[in-house]
Amino acid sequence: MLTVENSGGVCTIRMDDGKVNAMDLTFCRMLTDSLRTIEQTDASAVLLTGNHRVFSAGVDLKKLLKLKDQQRDEFLRALIECFETAFRFPKPMVAAVNGAAIAGGCALALACDLRLLARGVKIGMPEQRLGVPLPTVAVEIMRFSLGNRGTQDVVFAGKTFVNEDAISAGLVDRLCTPAQLSEESMKAVRSLAGLPESVFRITKRQLRAPVMDRLAVQSPQFDPEVMKVWSHPETDAMIQQYIEGRL
Numbered sequence: 356m357l358t359v360e361n362s363g364g365v366c367t368i369r370m371d372d373g374k375v376n377a378m379d380l381t382f383c384r385m386l387t388d389s390l391r392t393i394e395q396t397d398a399s400a401v402l403l404t405g406n407h408r409v410f411s412a413g414v415d416l417k418k419l420l421k422l423k424d425q426q427r428d429e430f431l432r433a434l435i436e437c438f439e440t441a442f443r444f445p446k447p448m449v450a451a452v453n454g455a456a457i458a459g460g461c462a463l464a465l466a467c468d469l470r471l472l473a474r475g476v477k478i479g480m481p482e483q484r485l486g487v488p489l490p491t492v493a494v495e496i497m498r499f500s501l502g503n504r505g506t507q508d509v510v511f512a513g514k515t516f517v518n519e520d521a522i523s524a525g526l527v528d529r530l531c532t533p534a535q536l537s538e539e540s541m542k543a544v545r546s547l548a549g550l551p552e553s554v555f556r557i558t559k560r561q562l563r564a565p566v567m568d569r570l571a572v573q574s575p576q577f578d579p580e581v582m583k584v585w586s587h588p589e590t591d592a593m594i595q596q597y598i599e600g601r602l
Contacts, residue, residue, distance in 0.1 A: 357385050364399040365544055371406035377415035378459045380430045383437040390440050400447040400548035402540055403467060405454045410476075413458030414487075416594050419585075427586055431490065434459065435578070438492045439570070441466035442499075442563065445556045447547035451540035452476055452527065457515065458485075461526065462493040465500045468559070469543055472518075472527040473536045479515030479526070486593035488581045491574045495566045501525040 356372045368389055370376040393401060405411060414434070422430055441448070441463060450456075450467040456478040464470050464478065472478060480489070480497070489497075489510070497506040505525050509516075521527045531539045547555070584590055 356382055357389055359389055359393070361398060363545075364397070365402055365541065365548065366393050366396075366398045366400070367402045367404065368393075369404055369406065370411055373406070375409045375412035375455075376405055376460070377412050377418075378434060378437075379415040379418045380433050382415075383430070383433040387433070387437045387440045390444050394445065398446070399552070400449070400544045401444065402449050402451055402544045403441075403463070404451040404537075404540070405456075407454070409454035409460075410450070410452045410456040410478075411460030411463055412455060413460045416598055420591055420594060420598075424586055428582060431578075431582055431585060435490050435492050435574075438462055438466060438490070438496060442492070442496055442566070445559060446552075447544060447550075447555065449540055449544040449547065451536055452478060453533065453536055455515070457481065459493070462489075462496050465496050465526070468547060469529075470527040471529045471531055471536060471540045471543060472521055473533040474518055474530055475533070477515035477517055478521050479512075480510050481513045481515065484513035485597050486584075486590055488584050490581055491577045492570055495570055495573075499563065499566050 356370070358369045358371060360367045360369070368386070370386070372382070376382070390401070419427065419430070448467045450464040450470045452464055452470060452472045454476055456464045456476070458480060461478050461480050494506065497509065501509060501524070509524055509526065516524050516526055518530060522530060529539070
């Protein structure tokens with residue numbers, strides 16, 4: 356489901372379940388554990404990418420429908436922890452978006468310090484159309500990169516973006532041809548890794564501290580409401596309808 360390869364101090368995490376890298380409990384815990392393990396090593400940076408088909412299609416909706424209340428709560432907590440771990444990660448982390456980054460996959464890419472997108476690849480947040488609200492951490496990750504209005508525009512649009520539109524929306528920083536993506540992403544991550552480590556860590560923590568402060572206040576306020584909607588039979592019906600129509 357995940358492979359980690361260290362090359363010259365840069366750890367490449369490749370998400371690859373053989374399908375669309377959909378997020379379930381196992382996926383979230385594996386990615387969280389991988390990042391925490393790398394944090395404790397002398398690796399200088401992380402390059403996060405997907406398989407040849409997709410970066411990540413977000414939450415595994417088919418598995419989500421099979422989860423009962425307590426199981427669904429456990430998954431949501433693991434998803435939140437995964438996003439927070441990626442966002443807090445103290446070393447440089449670059450996303451090489453080589454395939455679709457949808458919903459949770461988009462949030463995961465936005466948690467990184469820099470995002471490079473292959474031309475023709477889709478990225479976006481369609482949850483509002485699906486009827487599933489975002490955990491607070493996902494909203495705050497988006498707000499950090501896109502600002503308030505940009506986040507509102509992307510979330511309420513409920514669509515995916517490609518090429519220059521993805522740049523304009525603030526979802527990615529650079530575009531590459533699919534053939535160039537791997538090389539350009541490695542250049543970008545090595546450039547960040549070349550900054551003095553102590554300066555990078557402190558500055559990254561300073562920049563992201565307001566997000567963590569808001570999460571401490573707003574997560575206990577909003578996430579119980581999010582969980583309630585996620586567990587509502589009406590939400591299940593909308594997800595089922597989406598699966599039947601799109602998946």
